[in-house]
Amino acid sequence: MTTPSSPSKTMDFYDIAMKPPAAVNPWKSRLALNFKGVPYKTTWVPLPDIGRVRRGLGVPACRKLADGSDFYTLPILVDPNTDSKIGDSFDIAVYLQKTYPDSGAGDLFPPQQLDYTYDQDLPPWAPPLTKPRAGEYAEYSKFNMHVDRAFSAHVGLMGSFLPLDSQESKDEMVRRAGVKSWEDFEIKGEAREKMKESFRIMLGDLAKLLSKDPSGPFILGKQISYADMIIGGWIYIMRGTLPEDEWQEIINWHEGIFRRLYEGLQQYAEVK
Template identity: 55%
Template sequence: MSTSPTPSTSIVFYDIAMRPPVETSCLAPNPWKSRLALNFKAVPYTTSWVPMPDIPNVRKSLNVPACRKFANGADYYTLPIIHDRATNTLVGDSFDIAVYLQKTYPNAGAGDLFPPQTLDYAYSPAHAPLVPLTECRDGFPEYAKFNVNVDAAFTAHIQLAMHGMSELFDPATAEISKAEFVRRAGLSKFEDFALVGEKREKTKESLKNMLGGLGKLFEKDTSGPFLLGTKANYADLIVGGWLRTFSVTLPKSEWEELRSWNGGVFGRLHDALEVYAQVK
């Protein structure tokens, strides 16, 4: 199989349409992981922007089943999805997308997304998350476990970002999207997500402590800014996807705080991944 697809057989990447212009308002972490991976692999792709309320219908129309479920067993329909027209393959989970890209185009772009390494990080949230977390997927088990734990860690603190997230909703569908988040969380109104005063400070401190543990992995190779020094891999992109989310949803002053924690480890990581953050 060719490792150099041509533009005529490019990948279609399905991402969530937020406030126009959509190219400057991407925020969801899992689509960001896949976008970073696509750019890392330098495979030709175009983005199909899907309004948030249309995601279930789009997945169903593509015959891509939901890859996660709510606690009550109901399907959780979300993005990303890729359709690789070179192989006529559809993949509907961010981790599976990265595995697919590595196995199908092993030598493309910047090379290996999954070099061997030990990713010794674990996080157990105190409360059930607002949305179902990605399960441990097949392939590259060290990275799969890391993905699950990083998702759990950041999701446990996502309430800090909810107000900023709502400001990036497409005005045409904002009320529908807010109602869906309220329904998932079992709240009465979107304003119940508000996190202010002492509660906000405690959650920020918890986020700082969580990142302190995660940051130790990035401090092992001092040549940085990546886990393995000067070359990025998918574990960096997993964290980088979440940093992209928080960079546009936290208040600017809080994002600058986060960037400075752990001696600036996460600020440097975020900036170094800018080369893979093009929105096409």
């Protein structure tokens, strides 16, 4: 198969439906798609329909539920230019870089060392989002896993504010988590303050990596890479979920280094 160097047909990007106009979830891929400047449009899938849609497209599950059964997730990217279907955000970024190396704003994976690990145990309700892979881009893949672990451990601060599109979508999450109601997801009072403090410490470690090149706002200074989108994807989830006062507080921690990253990525944050 010949691969077009710049795609002409519009790709389909599958994201979880939220109350319009919110886009909350697969921001890493959205930032990567916009950075590569490829044509795509979003298909919004209600949470209870993800399994049906993913199976319908013939894309195998990339996560497991705690009981070992398949966990059907988004994003998925379908590219009619090459007849490809990709069902994991890291794979989507690698696919875009390999298939369209000269498209858009540059290389998503410039070689770099990404010194950051998060080795604390995850709570049982936060099963691993990603597995690291060997070979090409292994450094980015390992970083992706550690950053996913670090934010997943604190996702309790955000979960109850997820602006899902319908009561059915909320009911599905409640059923799966084995809790009584949506309100049970909210972490309040002292427990919230404790989790925020742990979040502040975790972000402090990531801030060290981001401040390596003071010409910032990106890890490589003025040059954006997928590593910035790995962190930035989570910052956009925070933006779409945290209450305004908490968002303002958290985004300004550590001398505003994460606010500058968020602002630096805004040029690639269009929802199409």
